[in-house]
Amino acid sequence: xxxxxxxxxxxxxxxxxxxxxxxxxxxxxxxxxxxxxxxxxxxxxxxxxxxxxxxxxxxxxxxxxxxxxxxxxxxxxxxxxxxxxxxxxxxxxxxxxxxxxxxxxxxxxxxxxxxxxxxxxxxxxxxxxxxxxxxxxxxxxxxxxxxxxxxxxxxxxxxxxxxxxxxxxxxxxxxxxxxxxxxxxxxxxxxxxxxxxxxxxxxxxxxxxxxxxxxxxxxxxxxxxxxxxxxxxxxxxxxxxxxxxxxxxxxxxxxxxxxxxxxxxxxxxxxxxxxxxxxxxxxxxxxxxxxxxxxxxxxxxxxxxxxxxxxxxxxx
Amino acid sequence: xxxxxxxxxxxxxxxxxxxxxxxxxxxxxxxxxxxxxxxxxxxxxxxxxxxxxxxxxxxxxxxxxxxxxxxxxxxxxxxxxxxxxxxxxxxxxxxxxxxxxxxxxxxxxxxxxxxxxxxxxxxxxxxxxxxxxxxxxxxxxxxxxxxxxxxxxxxxxxxxxxxxxxxxxxxxxxxxxxxxxxxxxxxxxxxxxxxxxxxxxxxxxxxxxxxxxxxxxxxxxxxxxxxxxxxxxxxxxxxxxxxxxxxxxxxxxxxxxxxxxxxxxxxxxxxxxxxxxxxxxxxxxxxxxxxxxxxxxxxxxxxxxxxxxxxxxxxxxxxxxxxxxxxxxxxxxxxxxxxxxxxxxxxxxxxxxxxxxxxxxxxxxxxxxxxxxxxxxxxxxxxxxxxxxxxxxxxxxxxxxxxxxxxxxxxxxxxxxxxxxxxxxxxxxxxxxxxxxxxxxxxxxxxxxxxxxxxxxxxxxxxxxxxxxxxxxxxxxxxxxxxxxxxxxxxxxxxxxxxxxxxxxxxxxxxxx
Numbered sequence: 001x002x003x004x005x006x007x008x009x010x011x012x013x014x015x016x017x018x019x020x021x022x023x024x025x026x027x028x029x030x031x032x033x034x035x036x037x038x039x040x041x042x043x044x045x046x047x048x049x050x051x052x053x054x055x056x057x058x059x060x061x062x063x064x065x066x067x068x069x070x071x072x073x074x075x076x077x078x079x080x081x082x083x084x085x086x087x088x089x090x091x092x093x094x095x096x097x098x099x100x101x102x103x104x105x106x107x108x109x110x111x112x113x114x115x116x117x118x119x120x121x122x123x124x125x126x127x128x129x130x131x132x133x134x135x136x137x138x139x140x141x142x143x144x145x146x147x148x149x150x151x152x153x154x155x156x157x158x159x160x161x162x163x164x165x166x167x168x169x170x171x172x173x174x175x176x177x178x179x180x181x182x183x184x185x186x187x188x189x190x191x192x193x194x195x196x197x198x199x200x201x202x203x204x205x206x207x208x209x210x211x212x213x214x215x216x217x218x219x220x221x222x223x224x225x226x227x228x229x230x231x232x233x234x235x236x237x238x239x240x241x242x243x244x245x246x247x248x249x250x251x252x253x254x255x256x257x258x259x260x261x262x263x264x265x266x267x268x269x270x271x272x273x274x275x276x277x278x279x280x281x282x283x284x285x286x287x288x289x290x291x292x293x294x295x296x297x298x299x300x301x302x303x304x305x306x307x308x309x310x311x312x313x314x315x316x
Numbered sequence: 317x318x319x320x321x322x323x324x325x326x327x328x329x330x331x332x333x334x335x336x337x338x339x340x341x342x343x344x345x346x347x348x349x350x351x352x353x354x355x356x357x358x359x360x361x362x363x364x365x366x367x368x369x370x371x372x373x374x375x376x377x378x379x380x381x382x383x384x385x386x387x388x389x390x391x392x393x394x395x396x397x398x399x400x401x402x403x404x405x406x407x408x409x410x411x412x413x414x415x416x417x418x419x420x421x422x423x424x425x426x427x428x429x430x431x432x433x434x435x436x437x438x439x440x441x442x443x444x445x446x447x448x449x450x451x452x453x454x455x456x457x458x459x460x461x462x463x464x465x466x467x468x469x470x471x472x473x474x475x476x477x478x479x480x481x482x483x484x485x486x487x488x489x490x491x492x493x494x495x496x497x498x499x500x501x502x503x504x505x506x507x508x509x510x511x512x513x514x515x516x517x518x519x520x521x522x523x524x525x526x527x528x529x530x531x532x533x534x535x536x537x538x539x540x541x542x543x544x545x546x547x548x549x550x551x552x553x554x555x556x557x558x559x560x561x562x563x564x565x566x567x568x569x570x571x572x573x574x575x576x577x578x579x580x581x582x583x584x585x586x587x588x589x590x591x592x593x594x595x596x597x598x599x600x601x602x603x604x605x606x607x608x609x610x611x612x613x614x615x616x617x618x619x620x621x622x623x624x625x626x627x628x629x630x631x632x633x634x635x636x637x638x639x640x641x642x643x644x645x646x647x648x649x650x651x652x653x654x655x656x657x658x659x660x661x662x663x664x665x666x667x668x669x670x671x672x673x674x675x676x677x678x679x680x681x682x683x684x685x686x687x688x689x690x691x692x693x694x695x696x697x698x699x700x701x702x703x704x705x706x707x708x709x710x711x712x713x714x715x716x717x718x719x720x721x722x723x724x725x726x727x728x729x730x731x732x733x734x735x736x737x738x739x740x741x742x743x744x745x746x747x748x749x750x751x752x753x754x755x756x757x758x759x760x761x762x763x764x765x766x767x768x769x770x771x772x773x774x775x776x777x778x779x780x781x782x783x784x785x786x787x788x789x790x791x792x793x794x795x796x797x798x799x800x801x802x803x804x805x806x807x808x809x810x811x812x813x814x815x816x817x818x819x820x821x822x823x824x825x826x827x828x829x
Contacts, residue, residue: 015664022665026673141807143756145763145781146799149788157789164789255668255764260785271764274672282672289666 005302012294016287023286024065027279028058069284076280081272087280091269091288095251098258098265100172101181102250105188110243113193117200121235122227124205132197139194145256148187152260156183165262184261188254192246199242203235237308241300248296251288356741356819366815369808376805380623383616390594392613400608402479402586405791407472408603408611420599421447421471428453429532431466433522436533436541437477440504440524440559441585445474473598476586478504478521485552488569488580492556494592501557502588505545505566506581521583546570552580602797605780606787609772615798618775619805625685626754629692634747636693637700638739642731644701645708652705663698667757670695672766688767692754703746707739741820748816752809759802777802 049055053064068074075087082090120132139147156164167180207213208231216226251266258267266285273281304311350358361367409420426434431446438444450467483491491502509518517523517531525541526534536542547565554568569580590598602611644655671691678687711717712735720734755777761767762778770779777798784794 011660015661018661019665023669023673026677030676137811138807141752141810142803143759143806145760146803149781149785149795149799153788153792256760259764270668271766274676274766277676286666286669289669290664293666294664 001305008298008301012298016291016294019290020287021062023283023290024062025058027283028061030279065283069287075284078280079278080276081269081278081281087284091266091281091284094264094266094269096170096172097166097263098267099250101166101184101188101257101263101265102254104181104185105192106246106250108185109189109192110196110246112189113196114200114239116193117197118204118232120197121201121204121208124208129201133201136194136198136201139190140198144187144191144254145260147190148183148257148260151183151187155186166264168262168264181261181263184257184263187260188257196239196242200235200239203238204231207231207235237304237311240307241303244303245296245300248292248299251292352741356816360815360819363815363818365811366818369811369815372804372808373812376619376801376808377623380616380619384613384620387613387616389596389610389613391590391596392610402476402608403590403598403604404606404608405472405787405794406598406600406604407791408601408793408797409473409599410601411599419447419471420473420603421469423450423467423469425465425467427463427465429463429530431468432533432535433531434468434470434475436525437474437522439541441474441477441501441587443474443587445471445477447471474587478524478583478585479589480519480521481582481584481589482572483569483580483582485578485580488552488582491582491584491592492554495556498591499557500588500591501559502584502592503554503556503568504559504583504585505562505568506549506551506570506583508544508546511544524583552578603791603793605783605794606791609775611780611794611797614775615777615780615801618777618780618798619801621769621774622755622758622776623751625689625692625758626751629689629696629754630747630750632689632693633696633700633750634743636697638704638736638743640697641701641704642708642736645705646712646727646731646735648709648712659698659701662695665695667691667695668761668766671761675767684767684769688758688761688769692757696750696754699750700743700746703742704736704739707742708735711735711738745813745817745820748809749813752806752813755802755809756806 053061056064068076073088075091078085078087078090116132116136120129123129152164156162162183163180165180166184167177169177171177208227213226213231216230217223221229255267255271257263258265259271262268266288269281270285270289272278273285407420407422408418410418413419434445438446446468448469450469452466453464456465494500495502504524507521507524512518512523513529517527517529520531523531524544526544528534533541543561545562546567549567550571551567551569552571556568558564558566558568569582571578571580573579587598600610600612602615605611605614640655640659644652671688674687674691674694675684678690708731717730717734720730725734758767759776759778759781762769762776763782764778765782768779769776770783780798781795784791784798787794
């Protein structure tokens, strides 16, 4: 088990480095254009470029980049978006907004998704199940921005329950701030509620029809006891890693929802960095997204083994 | 009962020929053979929601194919025309469903001066923008302005009223000829603006009546507007239709420029001017957006592009993934390991990073659409490849493969004649399910502005949504139709795909009965 985990982590870092190298080379191959603007001294820019090592061979630059970024946590200085500011500091300052929105949405969507999934599995092929399944189908299929727009139009504009955009500022724990993030949280939550409920329903209804459930009933357990002690625990084996994966995924945020509701988070930073061609931000965020994705995959895989000891990892 | 026969020695005369006169053949099978695809089709048809979804999907695809062909008008053809800016944000209008509020009108509350200026358009042209008055001349205590208010329903197609246009003599003549031919008034008499001090009033083509310096009409004792038409000056020998109440003294244009390069400044009615320019009365089923584009044809064009792109990507993915997965799965061993590592690395790159890199690198060189295509293909084939690989592992050690190999079949023949057809069902399903995924990602990317497909001739659903978002509170129709379309498309594609998956899944065969 330990050997398997270590192997997976080593492999993850290998993949991460390959992707990082690829991104770095591709970004460095892009032309560094700086339009001539009033008040800009082109000679000064050239000298600064030279001093920062832009004219060295790409491999040497890559060495410098690795040494600085991974060992010294220095990802360079923003060139366009937040001119002159440290990229890492800006990135960290954007983190709380993303974390808060995603955490809230997870807190309300996980229990709701589980409850809906369990309920519709228990009421399988009755009208409650059909209703929930139809809703699940709707919310999984309809793109998240469509119901985000719907939330914005109906709840924020027509009913005036919430502000249209999230409050700016950093006081994250006030009531007005909470109200202003509710639309974003709702729009983020619908999708994960639906997918979680669908998954739980499928797993649980499969377990409920298996033979050991019959055995549990014959040995004298009531239906409720059998469901809670045997069926639910077994059906959680594949569902729990999925929740875990979502917990890691909350770091990365949602690009669309952040743009729509003006959440000053990481997703928006990424989109802005592409439109403003701020390559240092782009490198940092690409590395970040890659790492998050890879880590989520590993944690999900490994957690299977921890949750259900019958699943032996890495054995042939 | 004693009836024991000696079967060994049946006497010869007891035998007789069975149907001696006719030939005996094998009976023809009375039932039709059910093949793999036929079986899948039958089981698909049993799933009602999938069949409905397939029908809806077909309608949407037909919409995307045929609307750009049949609803092509002179208006949707020339999207760079500057006259478009007159016809922005018109509301959806459908003659068939006008009773249900689909009539291009909207409700508003106006103060008295604005209300009268709306009325004046109706007074002059005979087409009243005020369709209905809900509440007339009430006073609002909470308002700081000391005036009366009107709750009315306004026709968005007429409310723009008049504009000033500067025409060359040829254009001026052409409009007059058209007026004579059709009997529809486009050019209305010029106004004597010499009393107005403010530029705003001078440039406001809707004022044809006496008013104060703020533009509020001065009515006469009977409550009628007092016309302020120009009765002197050069109007280039206007010889066409004259409005009612004109004794022939009104001037219909204001000549500017020198005698060699003369041009005419005229007041034209936007509604009838549209008829003159584009040959039909303005009426847009889905309304127009903030640049004056017809949403119906633009949406269909965007949908057509999205569907074509998704179909193309799905086919390319299928091709690459099938070949890659086949080689991986068939040869196994070191080849498999090396190729798996490669696809591991490729699948580790976040899609958004790939797309932005491709856009940054390639969109200048090969264009936005090919760059988008490359981005989708570069990571999209991995799923297909792993599906194919799994199927190959399942089938490659079976006896019939061994038999074929013993008979001397080549590797390629084994792979694509013998094993591949078994994987086809799963591959078709995943190829269909790729399409909504691609449409969704594409609309997300264009919505975020990472990929920019928006131009005067082309658009995508994502750009339509992001352009309409700023008008969400004032003109929700700009966003409503694209959002509705993509939601329907996604739902029906997913239902259709799920039905297909169940139909092709051999383990579910016979469970529904």
